Amino acid sequence: MTSKPSPYQAKITNISNSNDGKWIQTRKIEYQDPAGTPRIWEMAVRSTRTTTTNIDAVSIVTILNSTNHDKEIIIVKQFRPPTEKVVLELPAGLIDPNETIESTAVRELIEETGYHGTFVKQSIVVYSDPGLTNANMVLAYVDVDLNDPKNINPIAQLEDGEFIEVIKLPLHNLLQSLEQLIEKEGCTIDARLYHFAVGLDLAKSVLS
Amino acid sequence: MTSKPSPYQAKITNISNSNDGKWIQTRKIEYQDPAGTPRIWEMAVRSTRTTTTNIDAVSIVTILNSTNHDKEIIIVKQFRPPTEKVVLELPAGLIDPNETIESTAVRELIEETGYHGTFVKQSIVVYSDPGLTNANMVLAYVDVDLNDPKNINPIAQLEDGEFIEVIKLPLHNLLQSLEQLIEKEGCTIDARLYHFAVGLDLAKSVLS
Structure with a gap:
């Protein structure tokens, strides 16, 4: 049995100019600024957005109660070609x-991650980088019952070409844990x- | 004297396909996945990135001590053509x-915003939407001394075509304040x- 490839084994072999892609394209926007002056803006769009929701993506917030009663958040780690990093x-x-x-969130x-969860609520629609792209998303809050037999030994169901590792980090000192992991492994972060x-971190100093 | 145009007065007049733009372009990436299989990924890039830093942008965290001792954060509001919204x-x-x-941050x-501040520290480099683009940024923390005469009546120095409004919101209940503003005005959020x-909001329930 071969061992599971680490996301760190991925590597870029070439980057070429692309006159608009199959999945990512550019658009030129003509608009009037608030003073009525006609202007031009450029943006990137995902060609995959459907008209059902007019939303591109869902990100999932799942907080687990760990055995030592510290709450943990589920995070994934994968090689992302645009960043050339994990x-x-x-x-x-x-x-x-x-x-x-x-249904997307669940x-x-x-x-x-392999975890079977229950959808709790969703956020408003938010824009990832609104000067650059119309890419948008909602946050979905999903509850995971760790006593559910399906969640005892969660097995991810990855598609061909997906190599995702799951980690759980305590919410307490999350910023420090993330920065330590990035420093140690040479990965980066969304x-x-x-x-x-x-x-979360700022709350400790300004809201107390 | 004409009144200052509201960002809500801006409007889209046309959106056309663009075979790669002056500011936003697409790239095709050839890479090897962690298992060594050659694959293709597409991404959007900013043509404006320079090699000095290899970083596209700086976002600025400025926390003000307000008169009633509640800390406030500086937020800007502007029409963003890709979102078709303020x-x-x-x-x-x-x-x-x-x-x-x-120097970018200051x-x-x-x-x-018109505020004259002092750079305090910067974050690690982070990626805005790493499945879509190599666009990256750092957070810069900037201190503003409200007793500095330059900050008594701050006047923004906007470029031609920029129509930015500055608001200050208390950190306490920031999520609720933002969502109320979005609901009331029909704007959206980064x-x-x-x-x-x-x-900030989650910290109240999980870290207490």
């Missing part, structure tokens, strides 16, 4: 045609997960 | 050629600012 992120996925946010959590951790 | 974000800007992160805070506010 990246720490919340579990997430694109919404399939005719799929709801709720499905992606099983596929990427800005949204990082900002979440910065908010 | 967006709430942290003050931010692209790094100019040969510019440092420190310059952009003055330009977008995912990174939103995740920051979710982290």
